[in-house]
Amino acid sequence: METIEEHVFARKRWVLEKMLAFGFCQSGDGYVLERSFLDGDFKAVLSVTEKGKVAGRVIDTTTQDDYYQLRQKNATGAYVNTVRAAYDRLLEEIAAACCQEVLFASDQANRLTRYILERFQVEPDFPWEKEARYQAYGVFRHASNRKWFALIMRVKRAVLDKDGNPALVDVINLKIQPEHGDALHQLPGVYPAYHMNHKTWISVVLDDTQTDEAIMQWIEDSYQLTK
Structure with a gap:
């Protein structure tokens, strides 16, 4: 299941200089920020690893215990809704001060987006961004x-593997020749379209x-098939 922190920072990339200016301190291989509210x-x-993975704790300062209701x-x-908000x-304040926005959560999705722009002069639109x-x-x-x-989507892994895995992944949907489907579905990471x-x-x-x-070759094929 996606955490509160993963949801807020999914389409963000940390900028070290901004993090340090905001008050993050190096701790081992990552960075830590403490803030009262x-x-x-x-x-x-808030802890951020070198690779940008975020984890957070919310501590009740009266008891010094984690406020576990936050995640239930x-x-x-x-009261718990007030704390969550x-x-x-x-x-959101930390994200605005310490991060730059990207279009998609995964690095590969953003690399492919740049390729599509360079190759076809097409940028994505987000028709459902209000939801x-x-x-x-x-x-x-x-x-x-x-x-x-x-079409790039962020979906639960379970919709692909049918195994109940709630982890979120970016996927790209591309058009293919029907006769190529069986062979493509045998490749790791390739599925019948969601x-x-x-x-x-x-x-x-x-x-x-x-x-x-x-994937770029499959994008080329999809572009030609949908012209």
């Missing part, structure tokens, strides 16, 4: 007919299982 009743401890979905009282505002669940869904369209030739025709579209996980070069 809600008039000092709570303390947030069934904890919905007015204040913590979320603090994380939190779909705001990271980027569509790449032909300028002439507005048809999609690629939410699209399984015979004519594939979903490719953007976690570097497949190389940029391989």
Whole structure:
């Protein structure tokens, strides 16, 4: 399940100079920030690894214990909601001060986006960005007919592997020749398309299982098939 911190920082990249200026201190191989909020009743401890992975603790300063209700979905009282909202505002403040925004959560998705811009002069649009669940869904369209030739989505791994895994991954949907489907589905990280025709579209996980070069060729094919 995505944590509060992962949700806020999913489409952000840390800038070290900004982190240090904001008050992060080096700790081992990563960086740590401590901030009080809600008039000092709570303390947030945010840790960022060298690779940008974020973890957070919220501590009740009266008891010095972790405020575990923060992460319990069934904890919905007015007080816990106040703490959640204040913590979320603090994380957004940190993100604005210490990060730069990127279009997608995964590095591979952002690299492929740059390739598509260079090759086809196409940038993604985000038609569902007002809905939190779909705001990271980027569509790449032909300028002439507005048809999609690629769609990058952030989905639960479980929708691909059918194993209940709640981890979120970026995938790209691309059009293929139907006769190529069976062979492509045998490749690691390549699946029948999520939410699209399984015979004519594939979903490719953007976690570097497949190389940029391989996916770029499939993007080229999809572009030609949808012209």
